[in-house]
Amino acid sequence: MNSGIDCYHSDKPEEACGIFGIYAPGEDVSKLTYFGLHALQHRGQESAGMAVSDNQSIIIYKDMGLITQVFDERSLATLQGRIAIGHVRYSTTGSNHWENAQPVYKTFSSGSLALAHNGNLINTQELRNNLRKSGLRFRSTSDSEVIASLIASNADKGIGNAIKETMKHIRGAYSVLILTEKQLLAMRDPHGIRPLVIGKLGDHFIITSESCALDIVGAKYIRDVSPGELVIIGEDGLRSEESIRPDKLSLCIFEFIYFARPDTKLYGKLLYNARESMGLELAKEAPCEADLVIGVPDSGIPSAIGYSQQSGIPYREGLVKNRYIGRTFIQPTQVIRQTGIKLKLNPLSEVIRDKRIVVIDDSIVRGNTSKKLIAMLREAGAKEIHMRISSPPVKWPCFYGIDTADQGQLIAANKSIEEICDFIGADSLSYLSFEGLVKSTENERENFCLACFNGDYPVDIPENLKITKLMLEKEQRSTDG
Ligand code: AMP
Ligand code: SF4
Secondary structure: OOOOOOOOOOOOOOOOOEEEEEEOOOOOHHHHHHHHHHHOHHHOOOEEEEEEEOOOOEEEEEEEOOHHHHOOHHHHHHOOOOEEEEEEEOOOOOOOOHHHOOOEEEEEOOEEEEEEEEEEEOOHHHHHHHHHHOOOOOOOOOHHHHHHHHHHHOHHHOHHHHHHHHHHHOOEEEEEEEEEOOOEEEEEOOOOOOOOEEEEEOOEEEEEOOOHHHHHOOOEEEEEOOOOEEEEEEOOEEEEEEOOOOOOOOEEHHHHHHHOOOOOEEOOEEHHHHHHHHHHHHHHHOOOOOOEEEEOOOOOHHHHHHHHHHHOOOEOOOEEEOOOOOOHHHOOOHHHHHHHHHHHEEEOHHHHOOOEEEEEEOOOOOOHHHHHHHHHHHHOOOOEEEEEEOOOOOOOOOOOOOOOOOHHHOHHHHOOHHHHHHHHOOOEEEEOOHHHHHHHHOOOHHHEEOHHHHOOOOOOOOHHHHHHHHHHHHHHHHHHO
């Protein structure tokens, strides 16, 4: 979902979100959704929400904050029903508005719908302008509300048909859940950029962003929602339709590297194992003389273990994470972000003092984390610091719902590897190659979006959106002083 406060914020990719939907008459669907969202909290910490239907009407409850801040026993008790969808939202600057929290709610002549979206459209502005011309008004600036409005405006043709019609017009990344009074529906973009899986809990169906959310409620993974597929779950069970012809598969490889949880499976591969293999490949490609290997918690840890196994250099925990601070990216300003890094990690001086260490992180985006981290490790007594990154240099911005910053802020788009090494203050720096990365996924390169590494965008990015990003980047620089 993408949101913003004015016309040119509106197409800025800001979030990868987490979604969870369940059709389970007779079960406590709001509690199960609460647990599911809990497992997806890493995908969004800014707001959380839920919509529940009892077969007659839809109730929505949403607010800013973590799942545990938004919901309690009392609010969950008011959310009784047979079907539920939930959403957790990720944030960046300028988008932390209540109106942008999800699910989005829309009414139409014969009923209403609630919608939860993970991903980012690239033609929001155009769609919104068209809808405005036909007299529609919007409460938020999010692309998710545009999707909901499009569906609602065609709902008299039947909700399934309205969704199919909508899929013809929206472009970009979308994994979406829709709740009506009687049905749970799901759609996924024709490239399958953001994940979406189907599970079963007894006879009941669940559709969610990651398989770890199925595990937490004791559900079994059945299959992925296919790219271009429309899934309809109702009284007669689950029905599937190819709504729009699937295009070249382009699952976001950043889900493998960083975003999704290590206990999630994508393309059938456990991400913990994939990340361990990334470390293993990295050790083959970029060996180094050192006394120990440490990982940057959490996503750098499996790769650090892999690097250690391949190189024979012992793995130790050199950094302890303060778990309840949240991700540095959710902090709105550069200043707070930088403090955030110190709040988040504490070095174990006794482990690293006078040692030559290999530090493994999953990615360098702006370079601030590595710079702060290395300064901290030197202060804690490390003798040499060899930075190894378990993905290639991030050179291109993401337009499909992951905040990887604007191109001007991407350090690898503006500096050589030597210059980055210098900037972050490491003794050496190496990145994993494309080949090594793809090999670790045990899948074909063709099945991924790798655009933030190679600029090869699976859905063409309109020029005006690229310009928008440049404007945002300028604006960001001026607010950062
Ligand atoms: P940076 O300081 O911009 O170089 O941030 C890089 C750090 O942020 C790495 O430690 C990553 O684990 C983490 N990271 C990478 N991509 C993202 C993202 N899209 N959202 C939040 N954190 C990220
Ligand atoms: Fe994922 Fe990068 Fe593609 Fe965005 S551009 S979808 S972060 S691989």
